Amino acid sequence: MSLQAILDAIRASSDAQVREIEAATEAEVQKIMVQDQAETKRLRQEAYAAASAPGAAERARILGRARLKAQRILSEAREDxxxxxxxxxxxxxxxxxDDPIYPAxxxxxxxxxxxxxxxxxxxxxKPQLAVDPRDQQLLESILSNMGLDLxxxxxxxxxxxxxAKSDDSHVIVVNTLEGRLTRAMPYLCRCLSALIEEDQPKPSTDQFKVTSEV
Structure with missing residues (x-):
């Protein structure tokens, strides 16, 4: 083999080794880059979670306060x-x-x-009857029409x-307008509250939503 052939063979062998080393190096670099990207992503996610946790808690607190305030406002408005x-x-x-219907x-x-x-x-x-002086004449007329002398x-x-009461006043029946209203008050309050509740729009959580950027 000539000297030139030997030199060419050495050079070819060296080139092959260099390419092999380059390929191995490139593969290692790619592997490291992939690992680094995964690690970077993991660290970024951990950092985001760590940064978001306090914000989420604060948003929950703000949302809770907003809901309580809205409920209080609605409750006060309902009572009003x-x-x-x-x-x-x-x-x-x-x-x-003063209404024409009052005699009835x-x-x-x-x-x-x-x-x-x-x-x-x-x-x-006999029942003993009591009315406001303004109604005495009217009541006497009503009793006369009913065929009663009381x-x-x-x-x-x-x-x-x-x-109306018994002779000894042991039994008393209060049937005044004030008395009727007082007895009806719990029922009226329940009915009015139910009617108001039906007329209220259903609250949406969107109106209480608090957004923030991390």
């Missing part, structure tokens, strides 16, 4: 609406004596009071209605 409705009812009842109302209240008192009276006992006193100071 109920109070206003009851106040309007009081005003209406306080002036109902007083007659109905009188019939109810007498019916409730009837079972508590002795055989010869004692009536104008000792009350009320919006309207009647009190």
């Amino acid at each position: 609406l109920i109070d206003d409705a009851i106040d309007q009812a009081r005003k209406r009842l306080a002036s109902i004596r 109302i007083l007659r109905q209240l009188t019939e109810e009071a007498l019916a409730n008192l009837e079972g508590s009276l002795g055989e010869a006992e 004692p009536v006193s104008g000792e009350l100071d009320c919006w309207g209605g009647i009190i």
Whole structure:
């Protein structure tokens, strides 16, 4: 073999070794890069989670406070609406004596009071009736139309209605407008609250959403 052939063979062998080393080096570099990328991603995710946790807790606290505030505002508004409705009812009842329908109302209240008192009276006992002085003449007319002759006193100071009692006052039936409203108050409050609740739009969590960038 000539000297040139030997040199060419050595050079070829060296080139092959260099390429092999380069390929191995490139593969190792790629492996390291992939590992580094995975590690970087893991570290980034851990850092994001660590940074987000306090923010999420704070958002939850803000959301909770917002919901409580909204509930309090709705509750106060509901109470105001109920109070206003009851106040309007009081005003209406306080002036109902001037309404043409009042004689019919007083007659109905009188019939109810007498019916409730009837079972508590002795055989010869007569109900004792009391009304506001403004209603005394009207009640006497109503009793006359009912074919009843009962004692009536104008000792009350009320919006309207009647009190019927036994001779000894041991049994008293209060059927005044104020008394009726007082007895009906729990029912009215429940009904008004239910009506107001139906009219309220359903709250959306979007209105309480708190966003932040990490």
